[in-house]
Amino acid sequence: MTSVLFITSNGVGIGHLTRAMAIARRLPDGLTPIMLTMSKGLPIAREQGFYCEYFPSSQVSGLDNPQWATGLAARIAALIEEHEPAVVAFDGVSPYAGLRKALAAHPEPASIWIRRAMWRADRGVKQLEFAERFDRVIEPGEFAADADQGPTVERRDEALTVSPILFCDESELLPRGQAEAQLGLDPERLHVLIQLGEVPEPQRDFMLRSCAARILQHPGTQVAILESAISEDLVLPPSVVKLAAVYPIARLYRAFDFVITAAGYNSYHELIRFKVPAAFFPAPKMTDDQQARARYAETAGVGVEVGLDPTPAVETLLDESKRARMASRAHEMSFANGAQEAADEIARLASSPDVAGVATRDGRLSLKTVTAEQLSVIEGIGAVTADRVIEYRDRAAELPTVDDLREVRGIGPATLEALRSRLGP
Amino acid sequence: MREVEVQGVRHLEQSEGEAPDAERLLKEVEAARQDLELRTAELETAQARLKQLEHRLRLIHESRPYRFALRMWRIRAKIRAPLSRSPAGTSPDQEAAAAETVQPPPAPYQAPAAAGYSEAIAAQAEDADPVPIENPEPASGGDAEPVSYWGSRGVRETDPDRSGPLRAVMLLGGLTEPQLDSALRELALNGAADDEPLVITDCDALRTLDGFGYLYEYIPPREDWEGRLGRDGNEYDDFVGRRLVSIAGMYGVAGVPPTR
Numbered sequence: 001m002t003s004v005l006f007i008t009s010n011g012v013g014i015g016h017l018t019r020a021m022a023i024a025r026r027l028p029d030g031l032t033p034i035m036l037t038m039s040k041g042l043p044i045a046r047e048q049g050f051y052c053e054y055f056p057s058s059q060v061s062g063l064d065n066p067q068w069a070t071g072l073a074a075r076i077a078a079l080i081e082e083h084e085p086a087v088v089a090f091d092g093v094s095p096y097a098g099l100r101k102a103l104a105a106h107p108e109p110a111s112i113w114i115r116r117a118m119w120r121a122d123r124g125v126k127q128l129e130f131a132e133r134f135d136r137v138i139e140p141g142e143f144a145a146d147a148d149q150g151p152t153v154e155r156r157d158e159a160l161t162v163s164p165i166l167f168c169d170e171s172e173l174l175p176r177g178q179a180e181a182q183l184g185l186d187p188e189r190l191h192v193l194i195q196l197g198e199v200p201e202p203q204r205d206f207m208l209r210s211c212a213a214r215i216l217q218h219p220g221t222q223v224a225i226l227e228s229a230i231s232e233d234l235v236l237p238p239s240v241v242k243l244a245a246v247y248p249i250a251r252l253y254r255a256f257d258f259v260i261t262a263a264g265y266n267s268y269h270e271l272i273r274f275k276v277p278a279a280f281f282p283a284p285k286m287t288d289d290q291q292a293r294a295r296y297a298e299t300a301g302v303g304v305e306v307g308l309d310p311t312p313a314v315e316t317l318l319d320e321s322k323r324a325r326m327a328s329r330a331h332e333m334s335f336a337n338g339a340q341e342a343a344d345e346i347a348r349l350a351s352s353p354d355v356a357g358v359a360t361r362d363g364r365l366s367l368k369t370v371t372a373e374q375l376s377v378i379e380g381i382g383a384v385t386a387d388r389v390i391e392y393r394d395r396a397a398e399l400p401t402v403d404d405l406r407e408v409r410g411i412g413p414a415t416l417e418a419l420r421s422r423l424g425p
Numbered sequence: 426m427r428e429v430e431v432q433g434v435r436h437l438e439q440s441e442g443e444a445p446d447a448e449r450l451l452k453e454v455e456a457a458r459q460d461l462e463l464r465t466a467e468l469e470t471a472q473a474r475l476k477q478l479e480h481r482l483r484l485i486h487e488s489r490p491y492r493f494a495l496r497m498w499r500i501r502a503k504i505r506a507p508l509s510r511s512p513a514g515t516s517p518d519q520e521a522a523a524a525e526t527v528q529p530p531p532a533p534y535q536a537p538a539a540a541g542y543s544e545a546i547a548a549q550a551e552d553a554d555p556v557p558i559e560n561p562e563p564a565s566g567g568d569a570e571p572v573s574y575w576g577s578r579g580v581r582e583t584d585p586d587r588s589g590p591l592r593a594v595m596l597l598g599g600l601t602e603p604q605l606d607s608a609l610r611e612l613a614l615n616g617a618a619d620d621e622p623l624v625i626t627d628c629d630a631l632r633t634l635d636g637f638g639y640l641y642e643y644i645p646p647r648e649d650w651e652g653r654l655g656r657d658g659n660e661y662d663d664f665v666g667r668r669l670v671s672i673a674g675m676y677g678v679a680g681v682p683p684t685r
Contacts, residue, residue, distance in 0.1 A: 001655060032654065042643065043629045051653035054631070054643040062640055063675070071675035078671065082664065083654075230632065 003032045004346055005085040005109070007076065007099065009092025010057040013198040014041035014230060016091040018248075018266050019114065019140060019339075021048055022167040023089070026343035031350055034083055036076070040230040044247050053079070072098025073105075080106045086350035089114055093287045094127040095134070103133060110349040112136045114342070115159065116265055119150030120289045128155055138345060140165040140265070141338050143272055144296035150289060160345060160364070162338030164269040168250045169337055173274060179255035183243060189222040192317075193256040195249065197228025198264055199283045207281060207310055211260050212240050214314045224256070250274065258317040260306065263290035263297070272302050273335060277326040279313040281306040301329040348377050364424035368399055378422050380415040593622045594678055599646075602630040609637045623676055625669070642672050 006024055008016040017039040024033035025048070035045050035052040038060075045052040055075055058068045076099060080088065090099060091114040103111050113134040128151060131137050139159035142148060152159075173179075180187050192215050196204045212223045216239060224241040226249055227234045236242045246252065250270040253259070261267045263280035265288070271278040280294035280303050297303035303326060306313040316322050352374055365374055375386035385408070392408050393400055402423045406416050597608055605628045612622060624634060624641040634641045650661040672678070 003654075034654070040631045040635065042631055046629055046649070049653065051645060051649050052629075053645055056640075056642070060640075061675075067675070071671075074671060074675070078667065 001032050001083075002030060002350060003034050003083045003085040004087045004089060004350060005034050005036065005076075005079055005083065007088065007090045007092075008035065008037045008039060009090075009094075010038035010040075010060075013228065013264060014039050014044065015116075015198075015264055015266055017041045017045060018167055019116070019165050020089070020091045021045060021050065022165050022339040023114070023342045023346065024050065025167075026340050028343075028347050031086075031347060034079070034085065036079060044229055047247070069096065069098040069101070072096055073101040074098075076102035077105055080109060085109045087112060087346050089138075089346060090134075091116075093119075095130040100130060100133050110135045112138055112346065112349070114138050114140065115152065116140050116288070117142050117150065117152045117156075118144065118148050118265070118289050118293060119152055119287050120285070121149040121151075123150060123287050125151040128152065131155065131158055136160060136345070136349065138162060138342050140342070141335065142265075142293075143269055143300075143333075143335065144293045147292045147296040147299075148289070149292065162341035162345070163336040164273070165338045165342060166250070166270055166273055167248050167266065167339070168270065170274060172251055173254050174251055176254045179252040183224065183241070183246075183252060183255055185224065185241065185255055186222055189220050190218070191256045192221060192223050193226060193243075193249075193253075193259045193261075194223065195226040195259065195261045195267065196281060196283075197226065197230075198262050199281065207260075207306075208234075208236075211310050211314055214311055215318070216240075218318050258323055260310070260314070260317075263294040264288065265293075268293055268297070272297065272330050272333070273337070275327045275330040275334075277317055277323040278303045279306045279310070279317055280304070281310070300333060302326055302333060344377075344379075348374070351377065364422055367393060367402060367423050370423065378418055380418050382410075385410040385415075594673075595622050595624045597624060597626040597628065600626065600628045602628060602633055604628075605630055606633050609633070609639070612639075613637060623672075623678065625672060640676070642668075644668050 004024070004027060006020040008020045010016075017035070017037050018041075020035065020037075024035070027033055033050055035042075035050050036055055037045065037052060038055050038057040042052050042054050055072060058065060061068055061071070063071065076088075079085075080102065086109055088103065088109045089112040093116070095113060111134045113131060113136070115131070115137050117139050137159040139152070139156065139161040141162055141164040143164055174182065177187065180191070185191050192211075194208060194211055196207055199207065208225060212225070215221050215223050222241065223239070224243050225234065225236055226246060227242060227244045229245065229247055234242060234244075243249070253271065253274050253276050256276060258277040258279070259267075259271055260279045261271065261281065262283040264283065268280060278297070280290075280297050282290035282294045282305070284290075294303075294305040298305045304313045304316050370390075372383070372386040372390045375381050375389055376383045381389070388408050388410060389405060392405065396404075402420055403416070405411055405419060406413075411419070595608075595612065597605060600608060605626060609624070622639045624639050625644065626634070626641065627644050627646040629643060631641075631643070644665055647658060647661050650656050650664065651658055
């Protein structure tokens with residue numbers, strides 16, 4: 001059994017874990033994902049069919065930092081020794097000392113840091129230096145990348161940036177009627193979903209009350225509130241529908257006319273990708289710049305930012321023509337699902353452990369050193385074409401550029417495009 | 426005895442032959458009347474208080490925690506976990522009889538042999554030399570029936586100056602979420618105030634565990650090991666043994682339950 005060990009940080013919600021699962025569920029057959037998470041979302045990962053282990057975060061464990069770091073290092077080392085994974089992929093903001101220690105002691109598996117961008121501008125950069133400890137940095141794409149003022153922007157060259165990572169593909173979404181039936185919603189009414197799971201409690205309750213009250217004044221509306229999978233039970237009035245233990249909610253998005261949500265990475269990209277008009281509330285976070293993300297959505301015309309008073313945003317979304325414009329704009333700005341790209345990269349590393357050594361820092365293979373075997377796993381390149389590329393390179397008087405490869409038989413514009421994203425000088 | 430009249434009220438004079446002291450009698454009557462009023466007020470207050478208490482008692486009797494505690498106590502009286510604390514007044518014979526009734530089929534990684542286990546725990550509880558950490562031998566066989574053991578009171582041996590409260594390790598294996606909830610409620614009701622339990626379980630109900638505020642560690646269940654990783658079940662026993670030792674080391678627990 002060849003395995004991939006995913007390690008996810010805790011955070012407030014389940015964002016890191018969701019992203020890891022999004023990638024893990026797209027790994028090819030023969031690669032078994034193993035999860036080690038600090039998130040209370042572990043039961044969700046189990047429900048999704050993953051083998052999942054838990055490690056309490058420093059805060060939860062009650063241990064002091066050195067003890068906790070030692071425990072984490074021992075735990076990761078034990079997992080590596082137990083399962084001998086081909087790849088260790090960490091999704092989190094800061095690679096912990098315990099993780100670094102374990103990886104240093106076990107250099108055999110290729111190591112990946114899945115490093116979400118969009119950090120707050122005032123966030124320290126010290127942990128970014130730990131990128132050197134990994135064989136590869138994968139940056140999940142950001143729809144709002146143009147508004148990113150954080151410190152990862154300067155270091156984007158060292159990362160392989162994939163499209164925004166989504167748990168679901170659009171093909172997995174249920175049609176509206178089915179989604180309504182599954183949630184028990186009245187098909188005759190306008191449906192609004194409010195999901196503010198990661199917003200701190202007093203603010204969350206205020207937002208829930210204000211938004212629901214305003215929406216319910218509008219005739220023919222029905223409000224559903226999604227309870228976070230890892231928080232305490234929400235106590236809600238009977239006038240709203242409580243959705244508990246629904247994961248992934250994205251599968252049911254078509255049941256809703258609009259959504260009011262925190263501007264966390266996963267919900268944000270899912271809603272835009274699936275063309276659901278949304279109001280984005282920037283939850284206060286240490287690292288994640290949700291304010292910039294929410295603002296960008298409004299600037300791009302795919303959503304609206306929620307301020308301290310949610311009424312203006314709600315009013316906007318109650319306007320059907322404005323919702324239609326948002327959906328249309330989101331359609332124009334559509335993007336691919338980067339989960340598959342990240343899974344492909346992990347599979348590539350798992351199948352060719354030496355790839356890490358010959359790759360450029362941004363994760364692309366070097367045309368100078370690439371082998372036919374490595375080329376053959378790139379989409380659209382079979383074994384025959386890979387051999388031709390190598391032959392072409394080796395015969396050339398000087399190292400060809402990637403664009404020169406269009407002269408190789410079997411390489412058309414689409415394949416050349418795929419090669420550009422995977423090959424460097 | 427003769428009749429006298431004081432302020433229009435007729436009285437029987439009890440001390441025949443003495444002159445009636447009208448003033449004194451008047452004061453006595455007044456005092457008696459005040460006393461009556463006072464006692465009537467006290468009675469009314471007491472009746473009201475009684476009514477309040479009866480109401481509160483009824484609410485308590487009807488409350489879930491009370492009914493739960495009552496049920497647990499009855500269950501404990503019948504079936505006592507081998508290592509749980511004794512209710513006051515239980516005779517050794519009763520304890521022995523109760524302990525004999527509780528020998529549930531152990532989950533593979535938890536199977537402490539009854540003999541020697543209680544003694545080991547008792548020794549640790551009295552701050553005797555702790556049971557040394559060793560990799561527990563996996564028990565052969567076993568099934569997935571729910572079972573719970575109240576575990577060792579380990580002591581921190583690394584730094585005596587920093588040794589906090591005794592850490593009670595509680596292994597809960599094969600439990601469903603409601604069963605885990607019940608077990609934790611029992612711990613909350615009957616655990617000693619100075620305990621800081623460390624719960625080790627293969628039930629993934631982390632919300633339930635969080636709700637009780639105990640430290641906890643989760644070990645994936647056997648079916649995940651076999652079904653999701655395709656690994657051999659015998660390796661699982663070794664894995665659990667290593668995890669227990671690792672957990673004991675991480676939290677400074679001096680001993681883990683011996684398994685043979």
